[in-house]
Amino acid sequence: MNKKPSQSPTRPRAPLSARPPRAPANNPPAKPAPISPARAAAFEILLRVGSSDAHSDDLLHSPRVNALSSDDRNLTTALVMGVLRWQIALDARIAKLLSRPDQRLAEPVAIALRLGAFQLLHMDRIPPHAALNESVELCRAAAHPHAAGMVNAILREIARQSPTNQTAPQTAARRTPLFESPAAFAQRLGHPAWLVERWVANHGRDAALAICDYDQHEAQREPDAAKLFPAPPDSLPHIDDGSRLVAELAAAALAAAVSIASLTTAPRIWDCCAAPGGKTLVLADRLPHAHILATDISAKRLARTAQRIVSTPHAARIRCEVIDATQPSFPSGPQSNTALFDLILCDAPCSGTGTLARNPEIRHRLQPEDLPRQAARQIAILRGALTQLAPGGRLLYSTCSLEPEENAHVIETVLRESPDTIKLLPIGPLLTSLAHAGILPADTATALTQTAIRDPYLRTLPGIHPCDGFFAALLERATV
Numbered sequence: 001m002n003k004k005p006s007q008s009p010t011r012p013r014a015p016l017s018a019r020p021p022r023a024p025a026n027n028p029p030a031k032p033a034p035i036s037p038a039r040a041a042a043f044e045i046l047l048r049v050g051s052s053d054a055h056s057d058d059l060l061h062s063p064r065v066n067a068l069s070s071d072d073r074n075l076t077t078a079l080v081m082g083v084l085r086w087q088i089a090l091d092a093r094i095a096k097l098l099s100r101p102d103q104r105l106a107e108p109v110a111i112a113l114r115l116g117a118f119q120l121l122h123m124d125r126i127p128p129h130a131a132l133n134e135s136v137e138l139c140r141a142a143a144h145p146h147a148a149g150m151v152n153a154i155l156r157e158i159a160r161q162s163p164t165n166q167t168a169p170q171t172a173a174r175r176t177p178l179f180e181s182p183a184a185f186a187q188r189l190g191h192p193a194w195l196v197e198r199w200v201a202n203h204g205r206d207a208a209l210a211i212c213d214y215d216q217h218e219a220q221r222e223p224d225a226a227k228l229f230p231a232p233p234d235s236l237p238h239i240d241d242g243s244r245l246v247a248e249l250a251a252a253a254l255a256a257a258v259s260i261a262s263l264t265t266a267p268r269i270w271d272c273c274a275a276p277g278g279k280t281l282v283l284a285d286r287l288p289h290a291h292i293l294a295t296d297i298s299a300k301r302l303a304r305t306a307q308r309i310v311s312t313p314h315a316a317r318i319r320c321e322v323i324d325a326t327q328p329s330f331p332s333g334p335q336s337n338t339a340l341f342d343l344i345l346c347d348a349p350c351s352g353t354g355t356l357a358r359n360p361e362i363r364h365r366l367q368p369e370d371l372p373r374q375a376a377r378q379i380a381i382l383r384g385a386l387t388q389l390a391p392g393g394r395l396l397y398s399t400c401s402l403e404p405e406e407n408a409h410v411i412e413t414v415l416r417e418s419p420d421t422i423k424l425l426p427i428g429p430l431l432t433s434l435a436h437a438g439i440l441p442a443d444t445a446t447a448l449t450q451t452a453i454r455d456p457y458l459r460t461l462p463g464i465h466p467c468d469g470f471f472a473a474l475l476e477r478a479t480v
Contacts, residue, residue, distance in 0.1 A: 035141060038072040039115065039134050041065055042079035043142075046111045049084065049361050056080055056361055082122060083114045084360035085216050088190045090117045097154045108142035109151065116155040120162055128159045185209055189216055192363055195353065202404060203461060210463030211402070215356040215363075227466050228444055235285050235313075239278035242354070242400065242460050242467035246347060247282035248439055249458070250396040252430045253474055254287060254343040266291050267342040272325040272385050275301035277308045279347060284314035290343075293330070295323035326380040328388055340390035348378045350399035350406050354469020357462060375405045382414050386422060392479045394425075398472040407471040408457060415475075425474040426456040 045059045059065070060077050068076065083090070094113050105113070116135030119126045132155045139151045180188070182205070186196035189212040199208035228241040236244070254267060267290045271280045274294035284292055294309070296302040299322045306320040323330065325346070351374050352362050382397055389395050399406050415424060428449055435445035452460050458472040 035134050035137050036072070036075075036130075037068055038075035039079065039138065040141075041068060041072070041076045042083070043108075043111060043115060043138050045076070045080050046083055046115070047108060047142075049080075050107055050111065050364075055359070056084060057359070078123070079115060079118065081218070081360060083111075083118045084364070085357075086118055086122065086190045087114060087364060088186075088192065089188060090114045090121070090190075092187050093117060093121070093158065094154060097157055106144055106147070109139055109144050109147045112136070112139040112142070112147075112151055113154060116151065117158050120155065120159050132156065132159060182208065185212060189213060190363070191215065191356075192366075194368055195363065195366070199402065203402070207461055207464055211461060211469070212463075214463035215360070217357060228448070229440065237278045237281045239282075240355075240358070240468045242465075242470040243278055244282060245440075245458075245460070245467065246396070246398045246470055246472055247279035247345070248286070248434055249427065249430045249472055249474075250279070250343065250345045251283055251286035252433045252437075253394045253396055254290075256430065256433055268339060268390075269293070269343045269345070270295070270341040270385070270388060271345045271347075272323070272328070273297075273347050273349060273381065274320070275305045277305035279345060280305070280309065280318060281312060281314060283343075283345065284312075284318055287343075288317075290317065292318045293341075294318055294320045295325065295328075297322065297324050324384075326377075326384045328384050340393065341388050342390050342393045344385050344389055344393070344395040346382055346385045346395055346397045348381050348397065348399050348406075348410075350374055350378065350401040351403060352400055353402045354400040354460075354462060354471075357468070371403055371405045374401075375410055378406055378410045379413050382410060383417070386414070386418070386475070386477070389475075389477045391477055393477050395475045395477075396472060397475065398470060400468055400470055402459075402461065402469045402471075407459075408473075411457075411473045411475075421478050422475055423478065424456050425476050426453075427458045427472060427474050428453045428455065430474070 041064060044064075045056060048054045048059060049056050060080060065073055065076055091110075091114070094117055112135045115138065116131050119131035119135075120128055123131070132152065135155055136148050136152045139145070139148050182196050182200045183193040186193045189209075191212050196208055196212060199211055203211070228245060232238060232244070254269070267287065269283055269287065269290045269292045271283065271292065271294045273296060274280050275296040275298060277294065280292060280294045283290070292314075294302075294305060296305065302320055302322055309315055309318050309320065321330070351366055351371060352359055353366070356363055378399070382395075385395060397411060401407060411424065415422060431440065431445045431448055431453070434440035435442045440448075448458075448460075448465070452458055452465060456473065458470070460467055460470045462469050
């Protein structure tokens with residue numbers, strides 16, 4: 001699993017609006033019809049995601065979902081992830097059918113509509129009557145019986161408008177008009193217009209369109225031949241290739257540092273924002289003689305990381321501690337304040353805009369004003385981490401964000417504060433060293449050098465590269 005991106009507590013209310021019609025008072029209540037376990041679970045998860053800071057990935061691996069049959073678990077996952085990915089487009093489609101689009105729907109009613117519309121528009125193996133009828137029953141079961149008639153009418157109209165031989169979402173998403181404005185393809189592909197317009201400005205229109213299209217598909221859907229790395233050996237964790245690339249670059253940075261390669265004692269490594277631990281395990285596998293300290297500010301997330309690490313052969317060389325990287329204070333031992341680190345991996349919490357394919361709810365929570373707040377925290381983390389970097393030591397800063405405020409601007413801000421002691425190194429040579437070591441295929445290293453290196457930084461873009469979007473920069477402390 002990848003690191004959970006930081007998310008803003010700000011959550012806009014559902015944009016759908018209408019006041020459902022009231023049923024005649026003398027009508028007897030309809031007899032409840034059964035709701036499938038998968039749709040009931042998906043409805044509950046979507047309701048929690050929409051009303052709290054809960055992560056869809058955590059809820060999809062909860063005991064409630066794990067107790068379902070294999071088929072029901074798969075359907076629950078498909079419904080939750082699909083609705084979250086396509087919510088903006090679904091809401092736009094539904095809004096056209098509302099009688100009073102200036103009034104808001106109750107969240108349970110909006111979710112019932114989205115679930116039904118998603119199945120009708122994007123799941124050709126689901127019988128339309130099942131999608132429609134169970135959405136109506138979900139609305140009734142959620143204590144909104146008076147909205148059932150509206151839900152029924154809207155979904156019937158969507159079913160009527162849809163072609164009988166529904167195209168799969170992968171094909172439908174690629175049916176683009178000859179020209180679309182960024183706002184138009186943002187809505188069609190389920191993304192906030194403000195975010196897509198930023199991507200057009202920062203990465204170009206074609207790249208922005210590719211990112212949006214990539215985000216609408218199941219993560220890691222490409223065949224192995226299209227991935228950055230071959231299938232990982234059993235000793236490495238199964239993580240997105242973007243996450244693995246960051247960890248591999250960090251390990252290569254330590255090996256490439258002459259002053260560190262000649263050390264007579266075991267090198268000291270600090271993974272200062274380690275949860276959930278995938279990159280930590282890659283470092284441990286690639287640098288078997290190093291002592292590694294894995295820290296995180298969240299005790300809960302670090303506990304899960306420690307549980308993950310303890311079941312591996314690297315457990316004896318990795319110590320986990322709850323530490324705030326902005327003000328690092330270490331317990332006594334090999335990684336005490338007087339023993340600086342030869343390598344630091346600073347994979348900072350961020351907006352996560354490079355991971356929308358696997359974390360689709362981010363697009364509904366993130367607001368433009370969140371980016372300066374994220375950047376301020378990232379600058380504080382990087383400052384704190386650099387205080388613990390040994391002379392000649394190297395630090396790899398990374399995020400899974402596509403936004404310059406969280407990436408190059410963070411590096412430039414910190415470098416201005418210490419121009420004589422910290423220098424920025426190019427990352428390109430590390431790709432070459434990974435290819436020479438047989439870790440990264442030579443043609444992949446060449447392709448990344450040509451498309452992902454913007455000297456001196458690394459930037460991977462979803463849809464352009466077969467992985468999540470990542471940024472990485474390499475820093476080194478002067479020896480004198």
